[in-house]
Amino acid sequence: QGASHAATRLLGLQEFKAANTVKINPDAPQKNARFLTLEARKTLLVPTPRLRTGLFNRIVPPSGATKEILRICATSQGIKEYSVPVGLDGKARVDLVVVGSVAVSEKGWRIGKGEGYADMEYAMMVSMGAVRADTPVITIVHDCQVVDIAEELLDDHDLTVDYILTPTRTIKTNCKRPKPQGIIWHKASYLCYRYEMLEKIPILKSLRYREKQTGKEVALQDEHSDLANANTPAVLEGSGTITTVYVGNIPPSVRVSELKCALREFRATPLRLNWQGAQHRAFLDYKDKATAESAVSSLKGLSLGGNTLRVELAKNQRN
Numbered sequence: 001q002g003a004s005h006a007a008t009r010l011l012g013l014q015e016f017k018a019a020n021t022v023k024i025n026p027d028a029p030q031k032n033a034r035f036l037t038l039e040a041r042k043t044l045l046v047p048t049p050r051l052r053t054g055l056f057n058r059i060v061p062p063s064g065a066t067k068e069i070l071r072i073c074a075t076s077q078g079i080k081e082y083s084v085p086v087g088l089d090g091k092a093r094v095d096l097v098v099v100g101s102v103a104v105s106e107k108g109w110r111i112g113k114g115e116g117y118a119d120m121e122y123a124m125m126v127s128m129g130a131v132r133a134d135t136p137v138i139t140i141v142h143d144c145q146v147v148d149i150a151e152e153l154l155d156d157h158d159l160t161v162d163y164i165l166t167p168t169r170t171i172k173t174n175c176k177r178p179k180p181q182g183i184i185w186h187k188a189s190y191l192c193y194r195y196e197m198l199e200k201i202p203i204l205k206s207l208r209y210r211e212k213q214t215g216k217e218v219a220l221q222d223e224h225s226d227l228a229n230a231n232t233p234a235v236l237e238g239s240g241t242i243t244t245v246y247v248g249n250i251p252p253s254v255r256v257s258e259l260k261c262a263l264r265e266f267r268a269t270p271l272r273l274n275w276q277g278a279q280h281r282a283f284l285d286y287k288d289k290a291t292a293e294s295a296v297s298s299l300k301g302l303s304l305g306g307n308t309l310r311v312e313l314a315k316n317q318r319n
Helices: 003-012 014-018 028-039 067-073 076-081 117-127 195-200 202-213 223-230 256-265 289-299
Strands: 021-024 043-047 056-059 083-086 096-099 137-140 163-165 170-172 243-248 272-276 281-286 310-313
Touching: 003 014, 003 028, 003 137, 003 163, 021 028, 028 043, 028 067, 028 137, 056 076, 067 076, 076 083, 096 117, 202 256, 243 289, 256 272, 256 281, 281 289, 289 310
Parallel strands: 021 043, 021 096, 096 137, 137 163
Antiparallel strands: 043 056, 056 083, 163 170, 243 281, 243 310, 272 281
């Protein structure tokens, strides 16, 4: 209730007036915040739902868009129709972040819905250089959501906020607690960083691979035991049918050793690899269709050399 009115308090903030690019979550309570951002002719970035297809969508209204069209662009349907994807290599620079909250304290401590997406999106923006330590974070909530929160409920990965906008108040938190400095890969309790979430969020896998290449520690808790199980030799029973996976859009700068390293990282090592670098492609042979389809799922969204690879069953393997 009152979300639309609360969002108008953005217009009174100097941080909003000065911002060129604003990232706002895609949920309904922030619809008017998205509209006001577009109306102010600022660049609007909206995270893709559950990060399944990338990190951001940049909303691109049609030329000469009226207020009515801008209001449509601010809806979930409009985000689908009037946007272009922005990935890890999009060189985005975010000047202001708007997030939703379930509860928030006047000290700036925030609780979300429990799945960690807002925390992870912010951490990913830190890792890709899109935000800085002083980038303002705002949440828009109802007055009844502003409550006392015990500090022991917060962890290192939890995002804090600098402003709280409600239908009746603009609260500057003066929060001194540091914001996340990037993804904390080893946190097993951080649900979004567990293997099942890596499988669901391809761009998170790509970011982890990229950070590993720079020498950063990206091991997950209990990863070594998982890898030991994964590396146990399998007994191949029966003749089976070799199934081939096509990997395309490989940049000329990428070497076969980099692809092999990525295949090992994502547990998709094939029986045989046919490298065709001059044609910007490779073919991977797996022992059966189930293994090949699992590899396709694991490698979806993988980025090498600045390109997102095209990964699918080879044409002669498809139904």
